[in-house]
Amino acid sequence: MSRKLVIDPVTRIEGHGKVVVHLDDNNQVLDAKLHVVEFRGFERFIQGHPYWEAPMLLQRICGICFVSHHLCGAKALDDMVGLGLKQGFQVTPTAEKMRRLGHYAQMLQSHQTAYFYLIVPEMMFGMDAAPEQRNIEGLIEANPELVKRAVMLRKWGQEMLVAVFGKKMHGISSIPGGVNKNLSVAERDRFLNGAPGLLSMQQVIDYSIEGLQLFYDFHEKNRQQVDSFGVVPALDMCLVDGNGDVDYYHGNLRVTDGQKKVVAEFDYHDYLNHFSEAVEEWSYMKFPFLKGL
Known part of the structure; x- marks a missing residue:
């Protein structure tokens, strides 16, 4: 008989969340999700202020x-x-x-x-x-x-x-x-x-x-x-200065793969031209992705 494991709350994140793991009859993992249960919505909160x-x-x-x-x-x-x-x-x-x-x-x-x-x-x-x-x-x-x-x-x-x-x-x-x-x-x-x-x-x-x-x-x-x-195979992104070094305040956005190869680099003002944000019904967290992939 399949069953579900729930870790609620997850305490080692900034905010609130829970993890739900679905197991099959042999206790093998079928699916696992991190649910971010806090509503963010700051893009809307500031409108009208x-x-x-x-x-x-x-x-x-x-x-x-x-x-x-x-x-x-x-x-x-x-x-x-x-x-x-x-x-x-x-x-x-x-x-x-x-x-x-x-x-x-x-x-x-x-x-x-x-x-x-x-x-x-x-x-x-x-x-x-x-x-x-x-x-x-x-x-x-x-x-x-x-x-x-x-x-x-x-x-x-x-x-x-x-x-x-x-x-x-x-x-x-x-x-x-x-x-x-x-x-x-x-x-x-x-x-x-x-x-x-x-x-x-x-x-x-x-x-x-x-x-x-x-x-x-x-x-x-x-x-x-x-x-x-x-x-987990993933891309990395950070700001870089004119020399291509990491900067924590200003610079272009640079995206690299696991081998540190530059996948994309652009002015941060153009973020929405390169990225989109997906939503899932089981989490308030957005899932940004690079459009060019």
Whole structure:
């Protein structure tokens, strides 16, 4: 008799979801789906609002990677008011540096959260370890100094978000044509040199390198397991600068295959000319796909 396995909720994603696995009479998997059960709809939510509210509203799609959405809305407004790169203009160097600095701070705190809170416990204890141990509490018992450093890394990123965007979550500083806040000399020196309860920039770099070394060592010891786990043929996409290097704020969109061959590259303003978005009845998540494939 066929049966259905349901994992609800799935807790290791940004948001809410559930997994449903359908098995046949021999307990072989017939189908499996990830259901994203939260309605997004931000393209509709912002309609009818004053245009300058877009960066503030769009970022509320997430409490972790909100800066990306905040800057997305701000850059769209740069174009709308005639001050974007599409029109041949550019925000002031200070404004771009502030936006980039805030984005990098978000990447530090969000990647640190995913890495140390979700990935490192599985590397340290093994994916087959008891759930009661394979979590941040188990990591605290096993290596309290590592967890302390992880927390301090995240704090540094969060404090930088306050300095750049005015808030730890859902910032308010990116506006059409630039930003409404700069970084004072005192704030700059505080993050460079450290302060009571705050790491210095050099400590942030050192702790980050030490943290990544955990994965390098784990990969070296478990290369077959890591390289074969969850391998799904897919394309990769990112922004690239004029030299073809990854950029996290501006540049062309480049799509590559599993062998790093460039499949497509285009101005991000032309996204809808190259991509379309499918919908499925079992999920609120959209499924973007490259039209040329």
